[in-house]
Amino acid sequence: MLMHKRVDQIGRPAVWTIGDELAEDHWRMEQLFSHVVSEASAGDGDRLPQSWNAFERALVAHLEGEELFMIKAFAADHPLDATRILAEHQGIRRRLTEMDVDLDLHCLRADRVAAFVDDLRHHARAEEEMLYPWANRLDPASASGVRRILQIGRTTSPASAPAEQWRIDPERSSLSFVLRHLVLLEIKGHFTRWGGTVWFDRTDPAGSRVEAWIDLGSVYTGDAERDRHLRSPELLDVERFPRATFISDSVACFDGRRALCHGRLSLHGHELPIDLEVRVERDAPSCDVAGAIDRQRFGLHWNQDLDVGGLVVGDTVRISAHIEVTQP
Numbered sequence: 448m449l450m451h452k453r454v455d456q457i458g459r460p461a462v463w464t465i466g467d468e469l470a471e472d473h474w475r476m477e478q479l480f481s482h483v484v485s486e487a488s489a490g491d492g493d494r495l496p497q498s499w500n501a502f503e504r505a506l507v508a509h510l511e512g513e514e515l516f517m518i519k520a521f522a523a524d525h526p527l528d529a530t531r532i533l534a535e536h537q538g539i540r541r542r543l544t545e546m547d548v549d550l551d552l553h554c555l556r557a558d559r560v561a562a563f564v565d566d567l568r569h570h571a572r573a574e575e576e577m578l579y580p581w582a583n584r585l586d587p588a589s590a591s592g593v594r595r596i597l598q599i600g601r602t603t604s605p606a607s608a609p610a611e612q613w614r615i616d617p618e619r620s621s622l623s624f625v626l627r628h629l630v631l632l633e634i635k636g637h638f639t640r641w642g643g644t645v646w647f648d649r650t651d652p653a654g655s656r657v658e659a660w661i662d663l664g665s666v667y668t669g670d671a672e673r674d675r676h677l678r679s680p681e682l683l684d685v686e687r688f689p690r691a692t693f694i695s696d697s698v699a700c701f702d703g704r705r706a707l708c709h710g711r712l713s714l715h716g717h718e719l720p721i722d723l724e725v726r727v728e729r730d731a732p733s734c735d736v737a738g739a740i741d742r743q744r745f746g747l748h749w750n751q752d753l754d755v756g757g758l759v760v761g762d763t764v765r766i767s768a769h770i771e772v773t774q775p
Contacts, residue, residue: 465590466579469513472597473571476505480564488557499550503543504612506567507646508600510536513574516592517582528577535570537694540658541713542566544643544692548660551614551642613645613772615659622661622768626742627761634760636668636677643693645772652700657708661691681749688715698725708736717745723766736768 479502486495514536522529542563549555585593623637643659664685666677678685695710706725711718723738743762 464583465585465593466582468594468597469509469579469582470575472505472509472600473575476502476509476567479505480560480567484557484560484564487555487560495555496550499546499555500612503547505600506539506543508596510539512593512596512600513578515596516589517578517585520585520589521578521581524581525577532574532578537711539567539570540694541692544658544660544694545690547644547658548642548662548690551617611647611649611774613647613774615641615643615645616771616773617642619771620769623766625765625767627763634668634673636666636674638662638665639667640665645770652706653698655698656695657693657710658695659693663689663691682747683715691715693721696720704728712740712745714740714745715747719744733771734769736766736770738766740764740766 479498482498483495483502486498514533518529518532521532546555546559546563549559582590582593617640620641621637622641623635626634626636628634638661640662641660643657645657646655648654663683664678666674666683668674668677677683680686691712691714693710693712695708697709699707699709701707704727706727708723708725710721710723712721719740721738721740723736725734725736727734741762742764749760
């Protein structure tokens with residue numbers, strides 16, 4: 448999403464188009480990311496989270512502005528290019544989530560930051576060559592919508608933006624699962640290392656979203672041998688797939704306390720849609736979450752036959768979480 452040169456306001460053309468504004472937003476993110484690179488290289492653990500949050504807020508707003516008001520219309524003329532841009536956006540969001548994990552664990556490496564910015568620059572050049580010249584054909588209402596969302600990303604204080612940014616507090620939150628077992632009735636467990644970010648929109652809760660990560664090696668069921676088996680190549684294979692991530696796509700609100708969060712879960716090398724039921728407990732975005740996945744669809748095929756017929760372990764894994772949040 449970044450560019451190498453700035454279009455100074457003094458030198459702006461008489462007609463300042465939405466394509467020009469998006470390109471200038473690339474430059475602004477370049478400056479924000481330069482602070483992240485500098486602080487990551489210096490190991491500045493005090494200032495790095497603040498700089499990272501400012502950059503992430505700007506980048507997410509940039510992606511959403513393009514997706515909500517531009518790319519659908521762009522796809523009518525250039526369907527393959529639009530599909531590629533959306534796929535790259537998903538990849539950018541996934542890497543943001545992964546780097547959020549590193550930041551939470553205080554291991555965000557400078558080389559990983561530099562590799563990310565190189566990929567963003569490549570993506571930015573492609574957009575500036577094909578998408579932004581086309582964007583100048585947008586109707587005034589769509590162009591205004593893009594500018595409005597870009598302005599949200601430029602807001603320096605998360606509390607003053609419509610979508611408040613919160614981090615999942617791992618000390619006060621819990622993530623559990625239950626799997627049917629014909630011998631033990633149920634296998635219950637939880638993950639000890641997980642986290643993520645919630646963007647909570649008080650004025651329009653449907654505009655809220657969440658990105659979460661799970662360290663799969665932290666699985667715990669109370670049985671050391673069973674936990675080793677869960678981590679093994681027969682099941683989670685944590686050496687190859689150490690993390691799972693969830694990124695929401697939409698939130699449907701039923702009333703002031705219940706919602707359905709739709710998103711995509713990346714697990715064991717597979718990325719599939721999943722729906723989560725959400726029940727909000729208080730005014731702050733703390734909530735209880737419930738959902739279920741079919742482990743077979745994620746390539747978790749291990750099972751064991753009973754002597755009398757049938758299988759020991761069921762396919763449905765029920766997931767529940769209690770989420771408490773804190774502002775970064």
